[in-house]
Amino acid sequence: MGRQPCCDKSGVKKGPWTAEEDKKLINFILTNGHCCWRAVPKLAGLRRCGKSCRLRWTNYLRPDLKRGLLSEAEEQLVIDLHARLGNRWSKIAARLPGRTDNEIKNHWNTHIKKKLLKMGIDPVTHEPLNKPQKTPSEHDPEASLSSSQADPTSESPANTHQPNNAHADEYNSSSSSPSASSAENCCSGRDESTVLLEYICSGGGGDDDQSFLMDSLWVDESQPAGPPTFDVSPKENPSGGGGGDVAGLFPSWPDENESFSWLLGGQDYGIHDFDGFDCFGDDGTMSILDGLDLEMTDKIF
DNA sequence: AATAGCAACAACCGCCGACCG
DNA sequence: ACGGTCGGCGGTTGTTGCTAT
Numbered sequence: 001m002g003r004q005p006c007c008d009k010s011g012v013k014k015g016p017w018t019a020e021e022d023k024k025l026i027n028f029i030l031t032n033g034h035c036c037w038r039a040v041p042k043l044a045g046l047r048r049c050g051k052s053c054r055l056r057w058t059n060y061l062r063p064d065l066k067r068g069l070l071s072e073a074e075e076q077l078v079i080d081l082h083a084r085l086g087n088r089w090s091k092i093a094a095r096l097p098g099r100t101d102n103e104i105k106n107h108w109n110t111h112i113k114k115k116l117l118k119m120g121i122d123p124v125t126h127e128p129l130n131k132p133q134k135t136p137s138e139h140d141p142e143a144s145l146s147s148s149q150a151d152p153t154s155e156s157p158a159n160t161h162q163p164n165n166a167h168a169d170e171y172n173s174s175s176s177s178p179s180a181s182s183a184e185n186c187c188s189g190r191d192e193s194t195v196l197l198e199y200i201c202s203g204g205g206g207d208d209d210q211s212f213l214m215d216s217l218w219v220d221e222s223q224p225a226g227p228p229t230f231d232v233s234p235k236e237n238p239s240g241g242g243g244g245d246v247a248g249l250f251p252s253w254p255d256e257n258e259s260f261s262w263l264l265g266g267q268d269y270g271i272h273d274f275d276g277f278d279c280f281g282d283d284g285t286m287s288i289l290d291g292l293d294l295e296m297t298d299k300i301f
Numbered sequence: 302a303a304t305a306g307c308a309a310c311a312a313c314c315g316c317c318g319a320c321c322g
Numbered sequence: 323a324c325g326g327t328c329g330g331c332g333g334t335t336g337t338t339g340c341t342a343t
Contacts, residue, residue: 014313015313038327055312088331090331090332107310
């Protein structure tokens with residue numbers, strides 16, 4: 001009856017991922033790519049649902065993820081985007097390099113929502129709370145979005161700092177996806193988003209800076225604003241026995257010390273899981289992982 | 302020191318749309 | 323045109339860690 005379950009529930013493990021499982025998934029995807037997620041757990045030797053593997057990869061294991069709390073600027077951007085898009089977390093996430101929809105959604109629910117309420121702003125409508133209540137349909141972010149699309153000049157609190165209405169169409173037609181992968185996108189995306197990200201992280205604040213930030217995100221849709229991407233398509237196994245240069249599969253970070261910090265990336269293993277590997281700088285990034293290969297990842301985990 | 306309550310976040314679930322045969 | 327499969331999305335729940343009592 002109805003839909004076929006995404007996987008055979010029997011014998012499928014649920015709950016938090018272990019370091020061992022992560023290792024298997026990373027190794028598998030880096031060496032084989034993910035032809036189809038349903039097949040991944042079987043081929044990778046995981047007792048997990050394919051969907052669960054995809055989620056784990058896209059939300060936590062992807063090398064291009066940025067971890068840690070959202071900066072003020074990022075948070076402001078999320079608020080602004082939410083005012084336009086509503087709960088379209090994936091669309092919002094596409095505008096924040098290295099952030100996932102799940103992460104932003106969680107941050108919204110736990111931090112930003114409260115912050116806005118505290119400021120007397122309705123997190124749904126983005127209007128002052130003391131305003132007369134509107135009907136549910138008027139609260140519909142979808143409706144507000146489409147109305148602003150239909151009439152880019154329409155004034156609403158949500159649009160008060162829209163940087164340039166001329167970008168609305170680009171914005172709406174944006175198809176940039178964190179998972180889109182091509183070598184070209186990888187590099188260009190990296191350059192654009194990194195400059196922006198570095199700006200954000202450098203603490204660029206103030207209204208002018210904020211508008212700069214927004215402008216930066218709106219312009220030049222031909223250069224996807226999404227996170228740096230990487231090619232996880234199946235690679236020929238160079239040696240037939242592993243040991244390929246996995247680092248080559250990753251975006252080319254300018255600072256190689258930075259390259260594998262994602263492995264730390266806020267994972268729950270705890271620092272104790274890395275006992276014996278005195279390879280972290282003061283900033284918590286790994287420093288001895290040059291030329292990381294699969295054998296090395298075995299050691300890491 | 303114990304524990305209850307809360308906050309934060311990771312993960313799951315079900316639905317939907319795109320795609321393909 | 324239709325049905326099946328798959329990936330993606332958003333909402334919700336479960337778990338863990340922290341803080342207050």
